[in-house]
Amino acid sequence: MESSFSSLYLHIPFCIKRCNYCGFYSLPYHEEIEAIFLSAILNEIRLTKDFPHLIKTIYIGGGTPSCLPASNFEKILEALQKNYKFIDKVEFTVEINPGTITKEKINLLKTYGVNRISIGVQSFLDKELSFLGRIHDVKEAIKTVYMVLNSGIENISIDLIFGIPGQTLDSFKFSLNVATSLQIRHISIYELNIERCTHLEKKVNEGKVRLLNEKVIEQMYMIIPELLEKKGFYKYEISNFAQKGFECLHNINYWLRGPYLGLGPSAHSYLNKKRFHNPVDIFLYCESLQRNKLSWIDDCKIDEIDELKEKIILGLRMKKGIIINKTCLIEFFKDLENFGLTRVDYNRVYLTDKGMLLSNEIFVKVLSHIENCSVCKQE
Template sequence: MNEIALYVHIPFCIKKCFYCDFNSFRFDISLFHRYRSALMKEIELYSNKNYIIESIYIGGGTPSIFPAEDIEEIINALSSSGEVKDDIEFTIEVNPGTIDREKLERYRALGINRVSIGVQTLRREELTTLGRIHTSEEALCSIQLAKDAGFTNINVDLIYGIPGQTLESWKDTLKRVLDLDITHISIYGLMYEPGTPLYKSLIRGEVSPIPEDTEVEMFNITQDILRDYSFFWYELSNYAREDYECRHNITYWEGKDYLGIGSSSHSLIENTRYSNTPNIEAYIEILSKNKTPRVWIEKLTPLERARELIMLGLRMKRGVSLSNIFNRTGVDVKEIFAKNIEKLISLGLVNYDGDRLTLTEYGRLLGNEVFVEFC
């Protein structure tokens, strides 16, 4: 039986953040209940398949805006859909201001053993710039509530490079979060995604990106602070204490199979990619007819698969073994990309021992310039 990671998308938020370009919608309990019914049908479509579920990740959106009873119905459907590993990693995303201790304790009772909290920043003016609905006090309280509810595997999401952010304000946010003894942290540089309110503000000149040298300094000081708190980086944006790496996300970066449930979800099963419709009404309508909501299917060629495995694997600290890619795809990437690898070595962006390719510290800052060599 094949092991898979299972992702469930709940695309509802109280308010969409100004920087967010994810598939999400404003909170609507009636629409959610219709959507939940459709989710149940999609889960049923894939039940009793030849899968062993090794991780589950409920993301969004903001899954925690709904009562625990609604999440319980989804979890019950997932639990009966196939074989689940005894040591499963089970994550739910939550946002400050949408959880309390009772809800978190209910999550624990349902088998959820990892919580990911969207904090982003602890500075009021930066929260306002991002369009977040919570306060810094609520963010810190959410972390403590998760600990009080019995969670020992807690991730916090943070963003640096916010307009108006300074090196000191970033260090303050990072240290105050780390002082709460979490086990995992995801840190992202702010992106101005076309079509988002923040991007439009940038185009109108209402906000300005922080200077590039300041952003680089933020990145560098982040590495020092995290080492002081016994965190190590294992993927471009992710850091953990020992044995607390996110197993679900590692499935993606290692190019293993995963199944996405919900509108706009993606799957990779046996070298074939699938995408569900992003239109929530279409998703509900299609599943009301007991049909699959998949609207895009792509069978990857061996070379496409090899390219993807290189780019995904390079995101990780341990990098990627080119002989392993050959064993999985039959493609000799050492030969095909020999000149590209030589170029990246000369630029100081990668290390190469004849088989394993890894990013240098400099390469971590310029990851996209590395990845494009394998497109």
């Protein structure tokens, strides 16, 4: 292990109940499984503590980290604190969900240096929350924001979703307005995707749920920057908006392809120009760590062409764009400029808001261009 990592991700795979749209790996909270998981993750921390590192950002995500009982959460926080080295001003984020958090848990997080909280609110309308199958209502969501603020943690982010069947442009604007009326610093806004094997996919296939049409989804995405800018939040990435100085440094490290270590089932890592991850299945993950063995799989070396592809699809997510030094790729992006999807300024390339909305399609095109273009590979 040569190169040093500066970001750490820790995945807690439990949720109280599966939401209707969720395609992430998570399982219902279960005391006995949690006990096995806890011993595995503590082992993983111990086995990786001597890798070269100085941590600038740490992110505990899930699942629903806040569904862990406070005493067990404390064991993880304590182990992180004891085993890794952090810079003084480390950005330390924990994801929480309304309905799973208490004052006691928030105060515990604060005691261990957590200084950023990301809250899975999703909507400020009860009807939409119930469609999504969330366990909380709007009252609970607002109560959670105040609970965090009262603890003294002021760097709060909330997640919202647009494109929910039944949502209108007005109801989406309502959620944005309520969000910005709260004392928060950051908002992540994701389009609802129909993930495979979800309750939502089943309902759509049975014809019981009608999806919003693309025009409405486009209108929703396009109103976000202007509406949020008026409230002091600027767009710095496809789905992320922040007050100046409150951008999420942990995610920026991903987009800039900085090294990071991921702990917990399904967590991904990027170290020494290799990408690998832990098994998605919690039992496979725990079984390996019970034998004091890291459970990394799919160890894959990133070559120069992979690096170029990653630089483009990760870097272009950010509003500030990227510098590209290959003339054939500059030409490729100049062609998209004619459709209002990109902006090319000498060798700096940006996605426009419309380009960001259609980023997945653009990324597929650019990857296939790189694969098939001999000039790109040589330049």
